[in-house]
Amino acid sequence: MHRPHLLFLDAYDSFSNNIINLLQQDLNATVQVIKIDDKRFVASDDACFHAFLARFDAVVAGPGPGDPRNPHDLGLIGKLWHLPEGICVPVLGICLGFQSLALAFGGTAGRLHQPRHGLVTEVSHQGQSLFKDIDVLMATQYHSLHAKLGHNVDKASPELWKVTSDCPDILPLAWDLSDDQNGPILMGIRHLTKPFFGVQYHPESICTSSAGARIIHNWWSEALAWTIDRAAILRKIETSHPVIDVDSVDTNSESGEDSASTSSSLFDAVNPTIRDTTATTPAVTRNSSRMGRPTASTSVSWRCVDTSLDGIDVALLLRNLQDTDQQAIMLESGSKSGQPVRPETGRFSIVGCANDAQSIRYSTGNHIITSDLSGTKTSYTGSMADVWSSVESFMAANKATDGSIDIPFWGGLVGFVSYEAGLETIDVAQSTNNDRSDVWFVFVSRSIVVDHVEKKVYIQSLEKSDNHWFGRVEEVLQKLMKKSDTRSEPHDNSNPVLPSVAAPKQEEYMSKVKTCQYHIRAGDSYELCLTDQSMVLYGDSSQPESFELYQRLRTFNPAPFGAYLRLEEENEQRKNGVTILSSSPERFLSWSRAGKCQFRPIKGTVEKKHGLTRKEAEALLNVDKERAENLMIVDLIRHDLHGVVGSGNVKVEKLMAVEEYQTVFQLVSVIEGQLQEGSRHTGIDVLAASLPPGSMTGAPKKRSCELLTEIEGKPRGIYSGVLGYFDVGGGGDFSVVIRTAFRWDDEDVWRIGAGGAVTVLSSPQAEFEEMDLKRQSCLPLFGHRRDPAK
Numbered sequence: 004m005h006r007p008h009l010l011f012l013d014a015y016d017s018f019s020n021n022i023i024n025l026l027q028q029d030l031n032a033t034v035q036v037i038k039i040d041d042k043r044f045v046a047s048d049d050a051c052f053h054a055f056l057a058r059f060d061a062v063v064a065g066p067g068p069g070d071p072r073n074p075h076d077l078g079l080i081g082k083l084w085h086l087p088e089g090i091c092v093p094v095l096g097i098c099l100g101f102q103s104l105a106l107a108f109g110g111t112a113g114r115l116h117q118p119r120h121g122l123v124t125e126v127s128h129q130g131q132s133l134f135k136d137i138d139v140l141m142a143t144q145y146h147s148l149h150a151k152l153g154h155n156v157d158k159a160s161p162e163l164w165k166v167t168s169d170c171p172d173i174l175p176l177a178w179d180l181s182d183d184q185n186g187p188i189l190m191g192i193r194h195l196t197k198p199f200f201g202v203q204y205h206p207e208s209i210c211t212s213s214a215g216a217r218i219i220h221n222w223w224s225e226a227l228a229w230t231i232d233r234a235a236i237l238r239k240i241e242t243s244h245p246v247i248d249v250d251s252v253d254t255n256s257e258s259g260e261d262s263a264s265t266s267s268s269l270f271d272a273v274n275p276t277i278r279d280t281t282a283t284t285p286a287v288t289r290n291s292s293r294m295g296r297p298t299a300s301t302s303v304s305w306r307c308v309d310t311s312l313d314g315i316d317v318a319l320l321l322r323n324l325q326d327t328d329q330q331a332i333m334l335e336s337g338s339k340s341g342q343p344v345r346p347e348t349g350r351f352s353i354v355g356c357a358n359d360a361q362s363i364r365y366s367t368g369n370h371i372i373t374s375d376l377s378g379t380k381t382s383y384t385g386s387m388a389d390v391w392s393s394v395e396s397f398m399a400a401n402k403a404t405d406g407s408i409d410i411p412f413w414g415g416l417v418g419f420v421s422y423e424a425g426l427e428t429i430d431v432a433q434s435t436n437n438d439r440s441d442v443w444f445v446f447v448s449r450s451i452v453v454d455h456v457e458k459k460v461y462i463q464s465l466e467k468s469d470n471h472w473f474g475r476v477e478e479v480l481q482k483l484m485k486k487s488d489t490r491s492e493p494h495d496n497s498n499p500v501l502p503s504v505a506a507p508k509q510e511e512y513m514s515k516v517k518t519c520q521y522h523i524r525a526g527d528s529y530e531l532c533l534t535d536q537s538m539v540l541y542g543d544s545s546q547p548e549s550f551e552l553y554q555r556l557r558t559f560n561p562a563p564f565g566a567y568l569r570l571e572e573e574n575e576q577r578k579n580g581v582t583i584l585s586s587s588p589e590r591f592l593s594w595s596r597a598g599k600c601q602f603r604p605i606k607g608t609v610e611k612k613h614g615l616t617r618k619e620a621e622a623l624l625n626v627d628k629e630r631a632e633n634l635m636i637v638d639l640i641r642h643d644l645h646g647v648v649g650s651g652n653v654k655v656e657k658l659m660a661v662e663e664y665q666t667v668f669q670l671v672s673v674i675e676g677q678l679q680e681g682s683r684h685t686g687i688d689v690l691a692a693s694l695p696p697g698s699m700t701g702a703p704k705k706r707s708c709e710l711l712t713e714i715e716g717k718p719r720g721i722y723s724g725v726l727g728y729f730d731v732g733g734g735g736d737f738s739v740v741i742r743t744a745f746r747w748d749d750e751d752v753w754r755i756g757a758g759g760a761v762t763v764l765s766s767p768q769a770e771f772e773e774m775d776l777k778r779q780s781c782l783p784l785f786g787h788r789r790d791p792a793k
């Protein structure tokens with residue numbers, strides 16, 4: 004059977020790669036992707052775009068932010084509907100693409116009374132065309148606007164299935180009749196004579212039933228039938244069509260993966276060259292040293308100590324091993340009464356020794372990379388792409404294979420990537436103008452990993468002949484094990500010096516929630532994760548030691564992704580550094596040495612008020628608002644992951660499970676993907692392609708981040724970024740930096756970010772309370788308890 008060769012027009016949506024996955028999996032199609040504002044076609048005359056289109060069997064016009072009445076939001080999609088006869092290609096419009104089709108043939112667009120984002124409802128149809136052989140169809144919707152054909156009825160009626168005088172060429176195929184507030188919402192259409200089809204709902208969503216995705220097959224059958232009918236005419240036109248030198252235009256897909264073939268259309272009977280496209284997200288720009296699987300170049304020496312009888316307190320371990328005022332690294336899986344709070348994600352703790360270690364730093368404010376990863380210290384102007392490239396080269400050059408297979412970290416780079424660094428990777432202008440580091444990783448060559456489940460301690464070194472270090476750590480361990488019942492406790496904090504706290508103002512925050520909702524209603528976003536920062540100021544010498552603050556945090560809010568990071572650098576002008584105290588519950592991304600990637604987005608939060616049971620929490624979280632928030636992020640992360648691991652390799656392992664933490668219950672999903680054997684991608688590519696974390700942005704990611712930058716008006720910094728490690732064995736694990744306080748040495752301020760996802764279903768008051776609740780995971784460290792911000 005002919006393998007469809009499709010063009011996908013990407014309108015900057017966060018679900019595009021899921022649609023491409025569907026086309027590749029269900030139709031076995033090859034798909035080339037271009038953005039709707041691809042300069043090569045927007046800037047040149049239409050003939051060039053037409054000649055390019057002639058290479059494809061059909062086009063899919065994707066969903067996206069914005070309004071179909073705005074040519075800027077549609078870009079090339081707007082050019083599909085009135086092509087000259089001989090150029091016409093079958094099109095499937097999805098959401099924005101669908102709305103554009105309706106408008107092009109007499110329809111109008113308007114705002115829904117109540118936008119529908121992440122809602123799953125039944126779509127009514129009559130089993131025709133796209134909906135042939137489809138029974139009950141449950142489908143996910145992501146839209147604020149809707150297309151109207153001029154039907155003058157406000158409830159189910161036979162009229163709805165007929166063409167209207169406004170749109171005599173457009174046949175309605177499906178409606179959502181489940182929503183009284185909005186009335187009938189048009190869900191599917193076809194053009195009566197041209198090969199144009201469209202659906203308002205999202206066939207690729209994880210919550211759309213398989214019947215919903217079947218329309219893809221039906222569309223392709225329709226497209227094929229039309230094409231065969233028209234083949235003779237088209238062949239004639241093709242030969243008489245002026246020859247355009249499309250190959251002088253670089254028509255590679257954005258990913259650079261897909262070289263444009265000279266001819267692979269259905270009509271090229273002589274030589275139907277079909278190309279394959281798997282990845283749609285660019286791999287990290289790399290130098291040649293990291294192509295292919297690196298061979299081992301580093302050796303791990305390690306010893307394992309059984310501490311099952313005694314238990315080891317990692318904070319004490321760190322304290323005893325190094326002076327915590329210096330560079331200190333501890334990634335801690337929090338525990339309570341001797342047990343890890345969440346062994347599934349928080350089983351291991353890592354103490355890294357990294358004084359005078361090699362490091363890489365990058366500031367988005369001045370674009371300077373400072374690194375000695377390559378041996379000598381250099382500072383140069385660069386970008387995030389250069390940072391990833393250096394990290395990949397370094398990890399490839401320091402590859403090890405001989406550590407213990409029972410633990411995920413053997414040594415490697417530990418540090419963070421800020422939210423603004425993530426913004427740079429998706430080309431969103433940021434409000435940072437200082438020279439503080441947005442990326443900071445240090446090389447940990449000596450480390451201790453504690454397995455809290457097996458109660459074992461691994462002492463490891465990547466240095467040659469490091470017996471002295473092993474001896475020293477063993478000595479410390481013996482000492483601590485003898486005093487087995489000692490847990491490092493914070494000092495008495497009953498009479499603390501209270502610092503002042505500058506908190507978000509309630510009125511202002513609520514007004515920002517409303518601004519978010521305004522943009523969602525206009526169709527520019529489906530969900531926005533609004534945040535703000537509280538600032539804790541000590542002012543004088545009463546400042547507690549940072550490790551003491553961390554001790555309080557780990558006692559008060561033990562979390563699977565606890566972290567104490569104290570990083571510093573010295574240059575000619577000054578000493579600068581940063582301290583991070585984290586109690587994050589959320590894994591952003593981990594990948595195993597075998598390339599299995601896992602995202603665990605959290606979206607949906609209820610306070611664990613006194614006596615709230617899990618059952619009650621489940622009932623509170625099992626509502627449209629919370630589920631919709633979570634679903635949107637699951638679909639977004641599937642998109643991010645599909646872009647690197649390719650079609651057919653992504654699974655949702657857990658959808659909206661309720662998890663219990665110290666102060667809140669949360670709705671958590673687990674999305675996994677497998678990097679393919681022999682693929683040129685690594686976990687670092689997955690990380691690079693998925694920042695900033697979707698659970699901190701909303702969807703679609705790029706437009707949402709642009710809006711949030713404007714609404715929030717200040718950088719988020721390390722908050723909303725990611726923190727974790729790249730392991731020399733090839734794995735990695737990063738948390739989302741939330742429930743975290745951080746402080747730069749050059750300002751006397753602890754910053755605590757907090758926020759939550761805003762949808763049209765949000766109440767501004769409840770959003771403020773949710774933000775305030777999340778601040779409470781850190782504020783008590785500073786002696787402040789539930790001090791309601793005003």
Ligand SMILES: C=C(O[C@@H]1C=C(C(=O)O)C=C[C@H]1O)C(=O)O
Nearest residue numbers: 606607608698741757758759760
């Ligand atoms: C924004 C925060 O949390 C994020 C938002 C959540 C939500 O909207 O329910 C839940 C977890 C995080 O992904 C925060 O903790 O500050």
Ligand SMILES: NC(=O)CC[C@H](N)C(=O)O
Nearest residue numbers: 066067098099147148526
């Ligand atoms: N998912 C979409 O394509 C949405 C289209 C349009 N921005 C709307 O909100 O209606």
